[in-house]
Amino acid sequence: HRDMPKVEQEFLLKNTTGRPRIVVSTNIAEESITIDYLDVVFNRGTHKVSRYNHLWIQELRLENASQANALQRAWRVGRTHVWEAIYSNETPFTELKEFPEAPIEREMLDRYILLCLAQDIDILELYKQSSKKWEKLFFHNFDKKLFQISLERLHRIGAINANRHI
8 A cells, every 4th residue: 555656545545435345454554544434443463573583584473463553453443433443363452462562672783783883882881781780771672682693793794893893
């Protein structure tokens, strides 16, 4: 939908026939789009997430969305009139995580490390200091293993030297 020209998007979103229409979507239904003529949102409750497998190769996995994701999807129609949301997933809604995981919790951290080093911020030293004081360096925790792998990759490809300089 997002790749279509604006004129085509608007045409598809108009209900000129008065007949029911079905919109099938996943994460896209969490964006700020309201379709006035929809009466029902059918939410499978899943989304594809980029993860690293046991070999540290990136892959897409189908996982349950969070409660916040599901509610955001349901409100695609709830802004303008009475509506119904159908949640269809084997996992009960109340057992889902309350909020989605932040990208920094599942991503390789190469670019963040480089951004910090480019600003003369020694991210590794900050991390070590914050760990000793039981502080959080970032609002969201990051995967320590991915942090270490990112440092090793940056060193291996010559992006940083042994002294952690670009």
